[in-house]
Amino acid sequence: MGKAGEDDERSFFSEAPIRPAAKARASQDKPHYLGHRDRLRQRFAASGSDALPDYELLELLLFRLIPRADTKPVAKALLARFSTLAEVLGAPVARLEEVRGIGPAVALDLKIVAATAQRAARSEIKGREVLSSWTQVLGYCRSVMAFEEREQFRILFLDKKNALIADEVQQVGTVDHTPVYPREVVKRALELSATAIILAHNHPSGDPTPSRADIEMTKLVIETAKPLGIAVHDHIIIGKKGHASMKGLLLI
Structure with a gap:
């Protein structure tokens, strides 16, 4: 075992095996949205984007941008504010940040996604x-x-x-x-x-x-x-x- 102050979170969690009681407590403490995320990913993998309403597709995107929170309320708040998925991605950073749960980093990431989609659309007509x-x-x-x-x-x-x-x-x-x-x-x-x-x-x-x-x-x-x-x-x-x-x- 390392000296005091030298252990990071990786060594801390690997020090000792989790006993059954601890496993039960860990299961109870597991955030409810993790199971929802797995189910949503499975639906997307099985049926594609057409099987999901806009807010769930936006949720899937936000999973990566906001890894430790329930993203359903955030996705619904974005659509309530901007009406459509296209308007969410088209909104300026400052206006995105006005939505609860969207900070500067997530707002910028959404703009990167929008820029990627625009670049893909331009590639469809470039040279044609x-x-x-x-x-x-x-x-x-x-x-x-x-x-x-x-x-x-x-x-x-x-x-x-x-x-x-x-x-x-x-x-x-x-x-x-x-x-x-x-x-x-x-x-x-x-x-x-x-x-x-x-x-x-x-x-x-x-x-x-x-x-x-x-x-x-x-x-x-x-x-x-x-x-x-x-x-x-x-x-x-x-x-x-x-x-x-x-x-x-x-x-x-």
């Missing part, structure tokens, strides 16, 4: 013919923009085969306005040797309806890009509950 993968494009734009608290103006740059070259946020604005500079849009397209672009921005208000300013700005970008052989395929506006396509609305 974007116009034939429109559902994936919309899904990606929604995942990265729908729940931002400020407007951001994003550009998808395409090559002559309409494959995605790059995806960049050009400007971040306020809650209801983002400054857009058509010459900068076109300049960046030329730098990347893009022959077409898709514009996208979000409306933090949730309503994706294009404003008059949105329409006028889009037309100005089109007029600036056209003489240089750069096509503007669409301008997508993303809201929390849906999206609007200017091309689909016959606004461009």
